[in-house]
Amino acid sequence: MRSIAVIVLLFATQAAAEGPQSTVIADISGLGAEGVAALKSQAHWSVEMGTEMLLSIDASQRDQWLKRDGVRDGFGPLNRDEVWIRDHVCVHQAQMPALGTVGGFEVLRQPPAMIRYAKAHAIPGTDVPADGVIAREARNEPGGLKRAKSLPSVQSLVDRVDAERWFQTMSLLAAFNRNSFSPTLTSARDWILSSFEGAALRTEVFNYQMPSITSCTPATAPINLSNPIGRKIGERFPDEWIVVGAHYDSRNSARCDGTANAQPGANDNASGCAGVIELARIFADVPTQRSILFMCYSGEEQGLWGSRRYVEALQANGDIAKVKHMINLDMLGFDAGGTLDARVETNATHAALLTQYRNAATTYAPELNLITSSNTGGGSDHWYFLGAGVPAVFTWENGASIYPHYHQSTDTPANMTRARELAGGILKMDTAMLAEVAILGATFANGFE
Ligand SMILES: [Zn+2]
Incomplete structure (x- = not known):
């Protein structure tokens, strides 16, 4: 990234001139807060946006920018107020x-x-936030x-993360056709329940009805679905709950057809549901002060129905106030750049949680290149928990x-x-955070810093 520093020096003396603009994209991974600020x-x-930054620059300087390593062409002229940023919507659904x-x-x-x-x-x-930051690498945080x-008490739990065991669990789940309309989804659900039982959890099933999906052609009839849940009772505060969740349904291009083969959904999201099971196994014999509810959701691919209906039920009976924290896991296992980039996201209300996750990752999973947003x-599935006011990540x-x-x-x-x-790195971070929010006090008397 040395070359970026050269750019900064090169243009530092040039005032931005009036005139046509264009956009470029700079690799800012590991550049550091000062380098990022100078570039901005x-x-x-x-x-x-985490590892990269989109910049609107003078069109007359575009060629100079593009000569530098780590800078690629952007999208031509673009106004700040016409920029819309989202996570990927799959090609089968993307209308824009x-x-x-x-x-x-x-x-x-x-x-x-x-x-x-x-x-x-x-x-x-989202549109461009006032601070111009969608997501930031931990390495680019001010203060580094x-x-x-x-x-030691947390490290001993983190050391229990067994990435090979997680991979085997994930592979077993991927062998089921887990489309929400698949007749074998209930087999996957029962397999998850038996895994929770194996981790000494009290198991239950949350039943709900997924409504007609009108975006399917033809529209589907309402169907009954369920979420498997494994409950670990807190020793001191049983009515304070930590939810650890992930969807277990899968899809391929045939989102509305449960018989179309194959729909392994290994990364999306056998990986997350296997992560929930791995965390349940890690905490199986660990006394916690608060209760932990491990759960996997169905109906996610049709519109987050499993988590949505569950949150609505908790809102209806008042139990939503018991939920003190929610960790969502979805797509843990693809490393595109070879640098183990991992994201932790929440909304602005709970942004302070990101510092805790950053500290957990840098201390217990330093192999991750953590990006927070x-x-x-x-x-x-964190979405409806956030909407209900739950600190969800x-x-x-x-x-x-x-x-x-x-x-x-x-x-x-x-x-x-x-x-x-x-996934092993993400699960180490989540293990440290689960200890932080479920064990309380005694273990983290001094906090992370
Ligand atoms: Zn997913």
Whole structure:
């Protein structure tokens, strides 16, 4: 990234001139806070998106920018107020094509009026935030990385993460056709329940009805689905719950057809459900002060129905106030760049949680290149928990757009890259955080810092 520093010096003395603008994309991975700030100062506007940054620059300087290593062409002239950023929507559903991806996020050009409509109607995605930051690498945080001394009591739990065992669990789940309309989804559910029983959890099933899916052709009839749950009772505060969840349903291009083969959904999302099972096994014999509810959801691919109906039920009976924290796992096992990029997302209300996850990762999973965002979208099962006011956090790989087998029959264990290393790192971070929020006090008397 030395070459980026050269750019900064080169343009530092050039004031931005009035005139036509164009966009470029700079690799800012590991550049550091000062380097990122210097780069930003040379642009009319910019958006930081984890490993990369989109910059609007003078069109007359475009050629100079493109000569530098780590800089590629952007999307031509683009106004800040017509930029819409979202996580990947699979090709079978995308109605609004993206200009391209930056740092694993998709960038779209939309009329400002359309963006106002999208924001007013909670359509997943975001405009450019006031601070120009969609997501930030931990390495680019002001103040840099802080690696705390690990606590032996937490390290011993982290050391229990068995990436090979997780991979085997994930592969077993991927062998079921787990489409929400598949007759074998209940077999997968029962297999998950037996895994929870094996981890000494009290098991239950949350039943709900998924409504007619009118975006399917033809529209589907309402169907009964269920979420398997394994409950670990807290010793001191049994009525304070931590939810660890992931969807277990899968799909291929045939989102509405449960008999179309094959729908292995290995990365999306046998990987996350296997992660929930791995965390349940790690904590099986560990006394916790709060209760932990391990659960896998169905109906996610048709619109987050399993988690949505569950949250609605908790809101209806008042139990939602018991949920103190939620960890969502969805797509843990594809490392596109060879650098073990992993994302942690929440909304602005709970942005302070990101510091805890950063510290957990730098201390207990330093192999991860952690990227945090307080601009999460509605693409997975943390969404309705956040909507209900629960501090919920989404932990995953660096977005869905990096995975070429997304929503394809080829989403198999063999097509995941460095799955054990990446998922293992994410599960180490989640183990440390689960200890933080479920064991409380005694273990983390001094916190992370
Ligand atoms: Zn998913």
